[in-house]
Amino acid sequence: MRGLNVASTPTVRFTISEAPAGSAAVLLLGTSNTAIGGVALPLGLDAFGYPGITLWTSADASLLFLVGTTGMGAGYAEHNLALPTGHSLSTTGTPFFAQWLWLDLNQLANHGSTAGQLFRIQ
Numbered sequence: 441m442r443g444l445n446v447a448s449t450p451t452v453r454f455t456i457s458e459a460p461a462g463s464a465a466v467l468l469l470g471t472s473n474t475a476i477g478g479v480a481l482p483l484g485l486d487a488f489g490y491p492g493i494t495l496w497t498s499a500d501a502s503l504l505f506l507v508g509t510t511g512m513g514a515g516y517a518e519h520n521l522a523l524p525t526g527h528s529l530s531t532t533g534t535p536f537f538a539q540w541l542w543l544d545l546n547q548l549a550n551h552g553s554t555a556g557q558l559f560r561i562q
Contacts, residue, residue, distance in 0.1 A: 450523040452559060456507065459542040460550060461514040465505045469521075470498030470537045473556055482556075490541075496556025497537035507542065523561060533562030 456465050474481055476498045485493040505517040523529075538557045544550035 450528045452521045452523065452529060453518055454521065454538055454540070455516070455518045456505075456540040456542065456554065457516045459507045459515045459517075459552065460544040460546070461507065462509045462546065463507050463515070463542045463544045465507050465517050465540055465542040467503045467505065467519055468495075468497050468499040468539045468541065469501040469503075471500055471535075472498035473535075473537045473558070490551055493541065493551060493553045495539070495541075495553075497539045499539075527561050530560050530562035533560040535560050 454467055456467075459465055470476070472481070473496055476483065476495065481496060481498065483495040485491075485495060503519055505519070507517040508514050536559050538559065540554040542552050
């Protein structure tokens with residue numbers, strides 16, 4: 441995750457890399473890292489068939505991607521999120537949380553995630 445200034449529109453870029461080429465990836469964005477739907481976070485996903493995966497964000501929004509399949513883009517995906525007018529990334533401000541989960545569509549037992557990430561918008 442990093443902040444960008446594109447054409448004076450503050451933007452946050454979320455990236456995932458080193459996932460298996462062609463995998464499905466979900467970017468989860470949330471407003472909490474303490475609960476999701478009344479269930480405490482962090483939440484291990486072992487019971488849901490994803491051993492070793494821990495959910496760190498409330499996942500108020502989820503975006504589905506297919507990661508790259510060849511060349512330098514293999515295993516890579518990104519999403520640029522434009523911030524509302526008058527807002528920017530900050531060390532203070534409203535906290536938001538992000539996490540990527542991925543699933544290898546050719547080998548469903550192969551899956552992974554990133555750690556949860558905190559970012560603040562002011």
